[in-house]
Amino acid sequence: MTDTDLAAFNAPHLARFTTLLREAMAAGRLLRLVLVGYQGGVGEADAAGQPLQRVIVRAVVLRDEPHLSFVWRYPTKDITKNLPANEGVDAILAWLQAGAFRNAHLHTPSEEVQLAFSKKGKASVRIGKAAPGEATAAGEPDATATGGAAGAAVHAASAAHNRDKHRQLELSRPFLRELGVTDAQGHLIPAMSRKWKQINKFVEVFAAALGRSRLADKPAVHVADFGSGKGYLTFAVHDWLTNTLGRQARVTGVELRPDLVKLCQGVIQRLGLQGMAYEQGDVRDYHPSDLDVVIALHACDIATDYAIHLGIRAGAEVILCSPCCHKQIRPQLLSPHPLRPILQHGIHLGQEAEMLTDGLRALLLDAAGYDTQVFEFISLEHTNKNKMILAVKRAQPRPNDEVRAQIREIKAFYGIREQALESLLQADGLLPA
Template identity: 60%
Template sequence: MTTGTSDGDKFFKRLADSLDQHGFVKLVLAKYRGPEPDLQRATVRRIQVRDADTLSFVYTHRTRDVTKNMPLADGLQSLRERATELFGHLHLMTRHEDVQLMVSKKGQQTLRVAAADHEADDAAAGHDREKHRFVDLTRPFLADLGVTTAQHQLVPAMARKWKQINKFVEVLDSALKASPLRDAKAVRVLDFGAGKGYLTFAMHDYLHGTRGMDAQVTGVELREDMVRLCNAAAQRNGMAGLAFRHGDVRTHAREPVDVMIALHACDIATDYAIDMGIRAGAAIIMCSPCCHKQIRPQLLSPHPLRPILQHGIHLGQEAEMLTDGLRALLLDSQGYDTQVFEFVALEHTSKNKMILAVKRGQPKPADEVLAQIREIKAFYGIREHCLETLLAAA
């Protein structure tokens, strides 16, 4: 670092204070002057890695990102020693002020301080800047997938997708903290129905970059053109451990997995995904079901509710509630703590329900849950539920 001047000292004092007082949002280091020819900038965020305060440095190159996590004190010391030597523009964003330190090529330092202006970012991103984001808009894969522009501005038409990406990673973050994976250093993820890979890329970025895990994330997709597109994007962005395969959940070979994802697997494909996750010993199973065709016709047999269920909308709602309710109970019977809740509406569908199952630390007897399942099936005249059938198979 250039020999300290009052402006430089003031900048790093503000940085240290923002970290101490939990007002720190992020630090962006630009105008790189060091020996790496393709390095464009570095972004620094404060994260928790296995319950330790950590500074995460993401070095953005032309075709790849490199993440380095450092204990908070070590990271701050590194910034003090090297930041003004390697970068000509240091931009500190806190909850209350924006602080910029400009460093000329001759080493002259100029400090500028302004009140934090969150309004402009809120309007552009449709998102509260003060709210913690689990995915950074500057991540190169977002531009590659069309979520942001080349200048890392949110594409307006992708605002809902951006909200979905962040909500999904938020749910995953919460599930990991409650699961046996909370202290894991490595994780294996299968994502069925990956599509264009928005959530798959974000998941890998979060697991590998934010949590510092050795993340092996595989997206499985029926459309071969999407598989090719996603694999090419993963390679361009240097995302080691992220890969996409052509396949179908109903015929996919069983393999060890820690986190099983299936968003919008149609009808009983969701049951096949849950069954695979259970048999693979997954610590976390996340599903957003789509279509509920199997149970619907079973509800039309003579029944006291038939006059109500004669209306198609009621029949569909009842079939959805029963299908997913029984899925949750079956997961409970297999040693999971299960929640069914409203998820952010996805871009191309009105379906917004998520089933989240987290493996219990201590199993508990399943007899009571199995009795509840039998009672519900008898009351509604349900003869078969696909997941129950799959679980009963040898």
């Protein structure tokens, strides 16, 4: 069979497979596409210096537009590239037409579609049922439990809502072994299962925030993590940015305790991590020239205010905080008459101080030009607090007179004389006094 005859024979099979792929994407039912049996012919894979093991493709939403995310998996690294959906499908078809891969496996909640090439290069398409638990194993809702159009709708919503879940870290990542999350074989240590869940949840939140910000398409990202401790999340952010997204990342952990700084500097050195540093210091004394992302988890009392202020002053696009120890406002609080019988209980007064402190922080971030959310997060080490403040800088500023008036009214109602973040912003001229 000549090359022309072979191309003519394969054309309808490739067209059928491509149609099934586009239909799965349109219905929000694409769990993943896996290309295996690399034969050569894709320039960047040939130049990688390592054998390409497989390419894993998933649907994601970036800047409210459908994309395909390609993870090129090699023995010691993953490289991720994102393409607009149509452009991505065209690239897949071109590779398959050129014989770059021997097999392509299309996974949906109910089916597995396999495109295979024989030794003579003849294509065939086989359709079978999905393996039991396929949907839930992939981290997606089980459409078979919802059924029909409703199931498709569940997956369509899931593709947008969980667009970055597939980028969660893998247990094989070397930093997890160095930090004691996995053993020498890359298996999760049972006692660290809760920490592993926290790490992945944080990466999920971080990824969603990055996708909503002006950093979504920026090739280089500078992150500072204050009170970074042993660095579980600091290393995770660096690994996700560099290994999964292929970004040029500068990630700095800032920690007061010298033993933890030395430990993490050793991990960086042993793994040869580029663009990562660990420094001993305090958020109050840290003065970076530029920052894209500020992270501050476990920052006690007004240390959270200093971290938020630093982020605003540096023009950070994303600010992530998990506050604890709300001490500053509590002694100032009055108990307005309607609330006095409720607030006579110390536990209620503490809860009120926490709510007001973080509520004012969110309003001040709003006034400073950020879209802000306050939501429940998985409890983190050293604290039973599980609240997250997430702020993403707006592309365009808007008037803040109404928000500032709300802040004044709340302070007057509760007798709050001073709030640290407001004082810091006013001292720098970032908010009117």
